[in-house]
Amino acid sequence: MKKLLVIVFATLLASSLQTVHAEASNLQNQSNRQDAVNARVTQIQERKTTIQTNMISRLKEKAVKEIDRRIVSLDKLIDRINAVKRLTTDQKSTMVGQITTEITNLNTLKTKINGDTDIATLRTDVQSIVKSYRIYALYIPKITIIANADKILNLIEGEMATLTAKLQLRIDEAKTNGINVDAMVSLMTQRKAKLDEATTQANNAIAKVTALTPDGWPGNKTELQAARDMLKTARKDLNDAQKFASQVRVQLVQLKPTKTPKPTNTIAPTPTP
Amino acid sequence: MKYPKGFGAPFVLIAIGVLVAVTVAGFVIQRRTTGERTSRGSQQAITASDTTDTKLDKDFSDIDTSVNAINVDAASIDAGLNDKMGDLSE
Numbered sequence: 001m002k003k004l005l006v007i008v009f010a011t012l013l014a015s016s017l018q019t020v021h022a023e024a025s026n027l028q029n030q031s032n033r034q035d036a037v038n039a040r041v042t043q044i045q046e047r048k049t050t051i052q053t054n055m056i057s058r059l060k061e062k063a064v065k066e067i068d069r070r071i072v073s074l075d076k077l078i079d080r081i082n083a084v085k086r087l088t089t090d091q092k093s094t095m096v097g098q099i100t101t102e103i104t105n106l107n108t109l110k111t112k113i114n115g116d117t118d119i120a121t122l123r124t125d126v127q128s129i130v131k132s133y134r135i136y137a138l139y140i141p142k143i144t145i146i147a148n149a150d151k152i153l154n155l156i157e158g159e160m161a162t163l164t165a166k167l168q169l170r171i172d173e174a175k176t177n178g179i180n181v182d183a184m185v186s187l188m189t190q191r192k193a194k195l196d197e198a199t200t201q202a203n204n205a206i207a208k209v210t211a212l213t214p215d216g217w218p219g220n221k222t223e224l225q226a227a228r229d230m231l232k233t234a235r236k237d238l239n240d241a242q243k244f245a246s247q248v249r250v251q252l253v254q255l256k257p258t259k260t261p262k263p264t265n266t267i268a269p270t271p272t273p
Numbered sequence: 274m275k276y277p278k279g280f281g282a283p284f285v286l287i288a289i290g291v292l293v294a295v296t297v298a299g300f301v302i303q304r305r306t307t308g309e310r311t312s313r314g315s316q317q318a319i320t321a322s323d324t325t326d327t328k329l330d331k332d333f334s335d336i337d338t339s340v341n342a343i344n345v346d347a348a349s350i351d352a353g354l355n356d357k358m359g360d361l362s363e
Contacts, residue, residue: 059363066359126361133358141353148347155339163332166324173321221354228350235347238340242333249329 056119063126067110070136074099074106077143084150086206095143102135134217141224142209145231149202152234156195156202160238163245164191170252179255184248191244198237205230 081087081095109128116122167188175181205227212220 055363059361062359062361062363066361069359123363129361130358137356140356141350144346144350144353148343148350151339151343151346155336155343159332159336159339162319163329163336165319166329166332169319169321170324170329173324224354228354231347231350235340235344238343242336242340246333249333252329253326 052119056116056122059119059122059126060113060116063113063122063129064110066129067106067113071103071106073140074103074136077139080143080147084146086150086153086203087146087210091210095139098135099139102132102139105132135214138212138214138217138220138224141228142212145209145224145227146206148231149205149227149234152198152202152231152238155238156199160195160241164188164195167245167248167252171248174252174255184251187244187248187251191241191248194237194241194244198234198241201230201234201237205234 077099078096081092081099084092087095109125109132113122113125116125167184171181171184171188174184208223208227208230212223
């Protein structure tokens with residue numbers, strides 16, 4: 001009986017020891033798994049931080065590039081505005097003022113973006129580039145339209161007016177010499193009509209876009225497109241006017257008397273005896 | 274103001290001389306400026322000598338150059354109207 005009890009007790013003890021060992025082993029495994037999970041979490045966290053850092057870096061690069069592109073274009077616009085003859089000092093001053101303010105805002109935004117460390121803040125700042133786009137989108141075509149119209153008008157009132165006067169002088173001269181100049185007069189009339197139309201189109205284009213403000217963007221894009229089309233017509237008129245002038249020029253050349261060779265004074269040969 | 278005897282007459286002569294010199298210089302400068310204005314003005318007036326074939330050819334050529342420049346410049350209008358904002362997605 002005593003022997004039996006010893007066996008039972010030993011068996012129970014062995015069983016308990018095995019359970020304790022299994023439990024200990026289990027706990028060890030759990031601990032190892034937790035360590036692995038923690039390591040994995042840290043690894044994921046590190047990857048996430050790296051991805052976010054790279055994302056911030058790329059977004060900053062794109063944003064700065066876009067801001068710089070706009071600043072360069074807006075800087076050029078200031079020179080173009082100051083060169084336009086057909087804007088009043090007040091109009092120039094207002095436009096240059098608005099553009100200068102926009103450049104200042106963009107530079108401030110660039111500094112802020114460069115200093116951003118948080119992706120959410122950066123995204124908000126980048127969004128403000130998108131919001132301010134209408135200022136840029138309006139001013140670039142608006143000023144280029146005004147500048148182009150101004151160049152057209154300068155050409156008409158300058159070099160082309162001088163050419164008209166010179167051709168007219170030649171025509172008047174031919175008329176005084178009794179030559180029929182009706183065809184040339186007709187060509188000059190057609191030339192004048194083209195130049196007048198070009199002048200009207202260019203002036204209308206300036207009038208159409210001068211009052212446009214960024215608040216109306218993108219609705220006022222159609223106004224810009226209409227002004228662009230007016231300038232297309234004006235440029236075609238300039239070409240047509242030059243064609244008429246060329247035809248007059250050809251006719252004037254044809255009027256020129258062909259030079260007859262001047263007789264030379266030659267000494268008659270002495271007759272030989 | 275008293276001057277030593279014998280110095281008054283030379284002083285007056287020098288003063289008159291300076292006045293005459295200034296007047297003459299002013300007159301010369303004025304004539305030169307007026308001459309410049311006249312010649313500048315006459316440059317704008319078109320005379321028969323400005324309408325020679327050679328000069329007309331140059332005028333045509335200059336205008337063609339200006340028209341081409343205006344056409345090139347007009348391309349920037351379309352570029353401005355078709356401007357696309359840089360990619361800001363991330």
